[in-house]
Amino acid sequence: MGDGERYIGVTERRARLAVRHRLAVGARGDSPEDLAGSLVALHGTDPATVYLAVGARLTDAARTVPETERALYDDRSLVRMHGMRQTVFVFPTDLTAVVHASTGLAVAAKARAKLVQDMASAGAPDAAWLKEVEESLLAALARHGQATATELAQDEPRLREQFVYAAGKSYEGVHTVSGRLLRVLGVEGKVVRGRPLGSWTSSQFRWAVAPAHPELDVSGAQAELMRRWLASCGPATEADLKWWTGWKVTDVRRALAAIGAREVSVDEGPAYVTANDVAPEGPVEPWAALLPALDPTAMGWQARDWYLAPELRPLLFDRSGNVGPTVWWDGRVVGGWAQRADGEIAWRLLDEKGVGREAKAAIAAEVERLRAWMGTSRVTPRFPTPLDKELARG
Template sequence: MGGEERYIGVAERRARLALRHRLTPAARATSPEEVADALVALHGSDPATVYLAIGARLAEASGTVAATDRALYGDDRRLVRMHGMRHTVFVFPTALTAVVHASTGLAVAARERATLVKDMAKAGAPDATWLKEVEESTLAALGRLGQATASELAREEPRLREQFVYAAGKSYEGLHSVSTRLLKVLGVEGKVVRGRPLGSWTSSQFRWALAPEHPELDPAEAQAELLRHWLTACGPATEADLKWWTGWRVTDVRRALAAIGARAVSLDEGTGYVVAGDVDPVPPPDEPWAALLPGLDPTAMGWQERDWYLAPELRSALFDRSGNVGPTVWWDGRVVGGWAQRADGEIVWRILDGEGVGRDAETAIAAEAERLRGWVGSTRVTPRFRTPVEKALVG
């Protein structure tokens, strides 16, 4: 990571974002898999985000839903919805599932299983041996069924219906079912993944399926590989960005940076990093560009330090209280406003930048809004995490 540090300013960072995240018309992708490869991970906490994020980046967005369904649920399953960084649900290219599991999932999985066993013991529920029997029976049932809901699995393995009291006597006391907690553990352990939704592409109710088989990788090597992928897509990034995005300890981040031979560069925030061979200047896109990105979009949520593309004064309107970003309007590499969909299907937007963006920008943004309405059609999309500007636009 040695050598002279080249300065990469805001303009170049925005150029890299535009081109590598497939946001300019000339850089748009031809398939959902191409988008996922470019972004490394698509936020999946809100199911609609996956489709909206892909549609914003496709050259021909009209077939977004069908193409994404095929990639997620087709026989060859080129995209997989699973737990990943920071214990969050993402959609990954299938080829990356082993890397994600080893680099981020193993540590989370160990904590989740230990917590479940501890909680059940406190509640006087059956022990870990009993839980292991239920787990093996559940996985066998899922193998027979192909895909199934928790209720369908409970018909095959009735012990999944058993309940236990969580945090007895606490203000947050609750009644948990074995199925809810066990399937979550199996998910972070990489044994099961989310299958087809019960409803449309906006539904948050999913079936479960056995995870695609993948090799068991060395965690340190997997961390280096994941970091290499993400820095290629999102570099330069600071150490704080990397620690936040991965959810790793700082020692893991530093070890992975050294393993891939990352190069240090100078940013307005301090020292940043790019992959080896990515230090040369990146020219800006040929023309300014507009985009309407969904809530939790991986570009808007990609870095912890966001001042280079998101003015601090806009955050209170565009984020909820937990730090989840809502739908955003972009102009030439920066967030300038928010958007929403009304009950009649109209896509409405508002510029929050106090200085305005100019007539050309507004024309381009309006065209993107019409493009979005064209492929979303009669489907109504309400973000899972509501933000002030989105609620104001709808109301």
């Protein structure tokens, strides 16, 4: 994979990030599909993140909501589904087969086995009963086109069945068959989330039958996902790759070898880029951005010191490691932002090194750009961070 002689320093890594993650003004995109393809995936755990991530990178930010809704729900050129690390993402539709084979199959097998085990432990019906309910659910969903779990339960009442989870444990709870089964079917690539019940910020989704896709060879799919991700995020260390994909280290190494990845070096040690991606990245004009909680850039690497100072993390991350809304200047996180109840977007610099008058003016312009396209919409991150809570209070 090479001799590791090519060194890619922090300045060049930030320039790569600016262009490949479509954050520099001249690198912005014309459609959500274009942007999602460049980033490989948009985080979808918090529905608002998808739109805010697109809006930060779209040439015509005023078109953020209608264009993203078109892609997700009319053209179905983007699909919200489970992917790496059992996390919900939004992918280009042509990537769903790759994601399903490279990451979904292994996760799905464990998820179904766990559901059957939990139901058996609670004395609930067996796997054969569950299979009947599943087939009935999918048939109902095909008839409806899109439906909520409640609507599906009108056609298949057994979806309302409940069972006790982790009886006697401190985290004991009552689970409904519909919730657990739909999640398993989502990981298996059989169903996807459809239109929300409310606005673009709503987390209450309808469900739809997943678009058909070919069944790919696992190793080939892993190689393709690796190639796409390295093209967007390289250089990346083996630890970055293992964390982002959720794969075993043997899978990571096999995929790197399959694509002929080139070994380079970064400050953290050995790292990898695609075979034809060793040419130096030219300088990029300074840029500002307001990125949402869980943005794919802020969450893109396990080792983040090259763009996020360690001392900023206690304010910008929650206890589970989820990043909140961030303010960026020229390739690094310099602060955070939040939207207040009255719609005002409040922001604060946490690292003023190199953030002069030009930077503050550029950040203020991004604040106005965000406020303009959001209009009367209100966003509250699903995983609030200490700074987010403080700024939102005013």
